[in-house]
Amino acid sequence: MAMTRAARPLPALFADVLLCLALCLGMLGTAHAAIPKELILQLATGDSDEKIAAMGQIASSGDPAALPLLQAMADGRLQVLEEKQQVLLYNDAGEVTDAVTGAKLDPVPEGAEDITVNNRLRSALDGAMAALQLTAADTAVRLDAARNIKSSATPEMLPLIEKALQSEKDAAIRRLLLTTQASLQLSSDNVSTRLAAVKALAASGDSETKQLLLALLEKEGDTFKEPEAAVRAEAQKSIDDIDARLQMGEYAGMAFTGISLGSILLLAALGLAITYGLMGVINMAHGELIMIGAYATYLTQNLVRAYAPGLFEIYPLLAVPVSFMVAALVGVAMERLVIRHLYGRPLETLLATWGISLMLIQLVRSLFGAQNVPLENPAWLSGGVQVMSNLILPYNRIAIIVFAGLVVAGMALILTRTRLGLFVRAVTQNRNMASCVGVATPRVDTVAFGLGSGIAGLAGCALSQVGNVGPDLGQSYIIDSFMVVVLGGVGQLIGTVYAALGLGIINKLFEAQAGAVLAKIAVLVIIIVFIQKRPQGLFAVRGRFVEQ
């Protein structure tokens, strides 16, 4: 690439658009003739540079047809018929009009080709449309336009922005426009204007602004891009200010990803905290119970889609009880048929449950195929909320953190506040004594195992929203689950919570430093060392029970 370094601090591609825009600014308000045919053809058939130039001219014409035309191009609703020199515009209803004359075309001429829009054209289009929308009546539209123009502004746009600023009342939009104005003034000839702009930008907290300021400090040969030392010093100060703010966002982001991973580990391990932690069953099929929960969610999704499409948005909520019930039933069947005969024989339990896990995997493979099944996130679980300029928290992860909290709370309530919970604790602490005072221990075992399995199913339901759902899903969580329960201390719910969140955060800290592969190894090493030093885990059960 023999390109010269971009002399301007801003994306050079917008220069073209706005050069034309500036040229035509004088015409704004006067020229209300239709968009000239040559321009539309240039937009449709030119090379990228010509297209961008045409966009600028069309945008600055201020013609009411400009916005729909550019929008159609951005949405891929423009087609061109080269030999007839005709541009076709599809509207939302699928009707076709001639983009030049506006006449309806029926029948639609054949042989028209789509107009390709690549990333460069797309961002030029965004800029051109934003310029047209800066004076729109709707505040939301203006806000969007101000956001778009901020990332795609060029010096030629300055008069336009100043004009918009004069009439703009909304504080948020003003702030965006002022930042854009300041960033454009960076290339002003006047030193004091530049200095003021650099100072103003210190208040901004986003990475794009930082990139602009960084560009000032770059050297071109022996000279800096910014000739004035005072401005450079100020720019460095502003960068430090922005960095401090970005740093906050990074730390917050890291904490969030750690908690998010922790919540996933927690969900995966909670069921095991009951079946292994409380009941002492080394349940190697725990991962498969998670997998069954995920497949139950998949089935719910399909059923909802087939029979009640209106409820599709809330299918994950409907899937919660379904996945719990299905996994709990499988768990109860396992306990009744196999595990109950093996109490007190941990080795045999381990082998038997491992066998069951293989059978469950194969069963699911035969029923649903070996491939992953597709699960769609409903709209409210897609996307994220922008908390800081460099921090977006995805909704699906927030939902899982909340869900994990609810499950822990629910489980704590059941175990400490209900008669069933009392029985479960009694039986796991001293089976003989519980039996003596009239607790039906076999039934309690079954219910407790079913509860643990059901919670594993809930984990599957939640995991299906962030990861892949396939027959091997459980295999990737079983080791993590055991790790969490053992680290937290067998028999202690609160230990599981701490261990899951701790592992999540430690894992993410390492990942940020050393990458995902080394992080995984490091976490395993830490756990091994920890268990060597403290075999009872973070929280040990006190009392006679331990010495048995």
Next chain:
Amino acid sequence: MQRRNFIKASAMTAAMALAGFSASFAQAQETIKVGVLHSLSGTMAISETVLKDTVLMAIDEINAKGGVLGKKLEPVVVDPASNWPLFAEKARQLISKDKVAVTFGCWTSVSRKSVLPVYEELNSLLFYPVQYEGEELSKNVFYTGAAPNQQAIPAVEYLMSKDGGSAKRFVLLGTDYVYPRTTNKILRAFLHSKGVKDEDIIEEYTPFGHSDYQSIIAKIKKFSSEGKKTAVVSTINGDSNVPFYKELGNQGLKATDVPVVAFSVGEEELRGVDTKPLVGHLAAWNYFMSIKSPANTEFVKKWSDYAKAKNIPGHKDKPLTNDPMEATYIGIHMWAQAANKAKSVDTDKVIAAMAGQTFKAPGGFISTMDKENHHLHKPVFIGEIKADGQFNVVWKTKGPVVADPWSDYIAENKGKKNVPEKK
């Protein structure tokens, strides 16, 4: 009584077994066996399962036209389950026990490296249909996917061009195994040659099946804020791509800000991902389903009909074709042509006959097998993801490009000829 019954039963079993044996023996006389070695379970199943079906479709097609050398082809399908050592075991089983004449298989380079010694030792043929890192040239393998100069290098050149966004900084992101590591080594050398410094390149790797891309995306965001225009080159393989692209969309990383170009993501991998937030992200291949050509229309129709007839999950409702499917399809047809030309399915005779074979590829051009280097001459396409999960071709080479498996950007390759060493 019991004993008599037992004798009767065992005699019957023996007779049946004998009959079965002779039947299968008779069959072996009439058919040519073809091995299919693709993961049908595990992390790679998302990509490989459909290649198995493509081979079966092509076999049906060849058989309908009379087969090869007057004999019908008989597929032998095995599942190596995304387990690399198992690939070698299954390959040996296909060659030694099932006596297949040729095998179509493998996706990941680590699986190809695993089976390579088997094919060389037993002198059998493997057709490998996926783009890969080069740095290998075995006389027993025909590589119908792209070498780095037919995919990776043009893609990065595009990113650095004005239309591609004039990227100056690069995140090389991949799954942790031989293909991404080697490709990134070549790309790093290539970027150096274009004046990109080491501080403007970061490499990140994740394990197979990784599903939590939060910190990686955060890292990309941070890196892109530290200087000039940044682009991501993704060599993530397998089902990890689904959580990666989901996270990318959820975290709002737009293609106009930081474009991601992927080498192992096609129409099939994006199935089930909401592609609306991903519009504009890129993939580089030698074929896209959206390519407009009569040959492609026919190929897509064939596949749709086949998927419907065979009730292939997913494809029966929404048939998709992709680059490795095309490469598989070209490979098996070329092999059939070469076998017919050689009048034998003997490995060495077919290898000799493969040189210079041509086939009208679905991509809309004549695909040629190089006379020497066991690779196809292929055109390169770069596509942007559209809202409907298809790709919009934004750049392509003028014509087919000759493969360069020993990349010149790796210093040790100086002087290496693109010809397999005879063994």
